[in-house]
Amino acid sequence: MYVTYERSRGALSASLHGEIDHHSVQSVREDIDKTILQERPDEFKLELSDISFMDSSGLGLVMGRYRTVTGIGGTMSVVNPSANVLKILNMAGMDKLIKIEATERKSKR
Amino acid sequence: MKSATILNKAIKEMPVNSFKCEFPAKSLNESFARIIVSAFVNQLDPTIAELSDIKTSVSEAVTNSIVHAYRETDIKKAQNVYLSGEYYSDGKIVITVKDKGCGIPNIKEAMQPLYTTLPSDERSGMGFTIIASFSDKLKVSSAPNKGTTVRFEKRIGNT
Numbered sequence: 270m271y272v273t274y275e276r277s278r279g280a281l282s283a284s285l286h287g288e289i290d291h292h293s294v295q296s297v298r299e300d301i302d303k304t305i306l307q308e309r310p311d312e313f314k315l316e317l318s319d320i321s322f323m324d325s326s327g328l329g330l331v332m333g334r335y336r337t338v339t340g341i342g343g344t345m346s347v348v349n350p351s352a353n354v355l356k357i358l359n360m361a362g363m364d365k366l367i368k369i370e371a372t373e374r375k376s377k378r
Numbered sequence: 379m380k381s382a383t384i385l386n387k388a389i390k391e392m393p394v395n396s397f398k399c400e401f402p403a404k405s406l407n408e409s410f411a412r413i414i415v416s417a418f419v420n421q422l423d424p425t426i427a428e429l430s431d432i433k434t435s436v437s438e439a440v441t442n443s444i445v446h447a448y449r450e451t452d453i454k455k456a457q458n459v460y461l462s463g464e465y466y467s468d469g470k471i472v473i474t475v476k477d478k479g480c481g482i483p484n485i486k487e488a489m490q491p492l493y494t495t496l497p498s499d500e501r502s503g504m505g506f507t508i509i510a511s512f513s514d515k516l517k518v519s520s521a522p523n524k525g526t527t528v529r530f531e532k533r534i535g536n537t
Contacts, residue, residue: 324437324438325438325502325504332500360504
């Protein structure tokens, strides 16, 4: 898995690519936190349209980043999760805590 | 006739296909385990959702063994994860993930949603909950310092 960033005005968007599991989160966790703390965005978006697989390690990844972002006073949303990813996010009740949105870019499925 | 029926019931159905493998308890083998199980289950032509549920369940069980089982054991001992699978003529798939690690002292507690011994590592504690909800049947057996076996079943092609 790897991560790419996009910055527009007050928002920072991090797009994840590949598979999210316990092995792969280790490499991106710190990188994303570092970027958030550097950029200090008002709004942080975690773009998941290019994630082909996610297990419960993804829940930790989302929650951890949520803590980092809210810790500097920002808001967070999860963008374009696939059906499988959404199922896991909802099972853990993430949708009650974090805004989950689908944009028109979701043309992949 | 009656005795034939009884005999039929007594014979345990043989799986149509099966596999067994073992690999070191290293985190890069989490994706390896998913690929093995995907390739095996694909023989039954599952839907994307069915395959995804099974892949996720395997990932949870294998990750548990990799993260927890050998945490405090002697490095000289083989630290392997044992993965096996079977499927039957009715579409029932049985996956077993086994380790010879520290074991789970309290299985009931470990299976509670959000229960984790490693919150600092961002472990969500949702692993068993996810397997339980994504499969038809889940059985966890464990003994201290002997190891843990996670066995789950899922029947595909129900609809």
